[in-house]
Amino acid sequence: MKGVVDEVMLAEPRGFCAGVDRAIEIVERALARHGAPIYVRHEIVHNTYVVGDLKAKGAIFIEDLAEVPPGATLVFSAHGVSQAVRAEAARRGFQVFDATCPLVTKVHVEVAKLAREGYEFIMIGHKGHPEVEGTMGQLTEGIYLVEDTHDVARVRPRGDKLAVVTQTTLSVDDAALILAEVKRCFPHVREPKKQDICYATQNRQDAVKVLAPAADVVIVVGSPTSSNSSRLRELAERLGTPAYMVEGAQDLQPAWFEGRPRVGLTAGASAPDILVQQVIARLREMGATTIRKMDGVVENVRFPLPRGLGDRSMSEVVSSRS
Secondary structure (H helix, E strand, O other), X not given: OOOOOOEEEEOXXXXXXXXXXXXXXXXHHHHHHHOOOEEEEOOOOXXXXXXXXXXXXXXXXXXXXXXXXXXXXXXXXXXXXXXXXXXXXXXXXXXXXXXOOHHHHHHHHHHHHHXXXXXXXXXXXXXXXXXXXXXXXXXXXXXXXXXXXXXXXXXXXXXXXXXXXXXXXXXXXXXXXXXXXXXXXXXXXXXXXXXXXXXXXXXXXXXXXXXXXXXXXXXXXXXXXXXXXXHHHHHHHHOOOOEEEEOOHHHXXXXXXXXXXXXXXXXXXXXXXXXXXXXXXHXXXXXXXXXXXXXXXXXXXXXXXXXXXOOOOHHHHHHHXX
């Protein structure tokens, strides 16, 4: 269908963050060095395309370590794991590479440190999300999950030392509202020195706040299981712009763009750029003649790889050869 779309505006930044880049690279390097199969606990990142690509290369995604044979190589996903999972992997003698995002690890370290000082915790996050399960699983007790402001009143800490931590991929605005209620109910709660919501989540949400008011409709490239992608779609709609999440160009519906020729396009932190480019190509088929990038933050973050997989990231190796 031609002539429906006129202009595509690209959010900056969008797509892969440093933690996702690192996690995928860990699986690819493990496959290259140790051969297939490589077992990965949980989806390495929440994107159907990425998981399918790694499966084709020899990665096997599992939820229960009982599915992993003796002597196998195991990768923990970017979302992190509980202490119980770590202990089981060590007990069973797997070769483990940890792809936990360093910003999630930072939260785990903070929880462990403050727990030794006698703190209990309120965790702001979504029940059942693997990152939440991993963070709450750093302790066997004394950590309470709140998903909204109403949950805060139900928290009954045993002592007076209380700290708050946050899932890294939440809506910045929603988390701020819940945190305000936590501070109202528990005025002496200890907050992180720096907020737990990661730089990439913050930057992509800030970019949508610029993008949505300029667009007639917003398209978010991401998988439904991706928390940060879902938050981008919700944010655009909250700002008054119709928004849809797609896993790829095949999901685009021409009816979405009727009377809405200016399309804002972004992608969650776990969505690869190839999917964005395919969406752009489809929007061109629908009539888009102008593709322009919005102004935004430039991200230059790189995280080191685990020991045993090389001390430089592939991007640094490639750039040193060019």
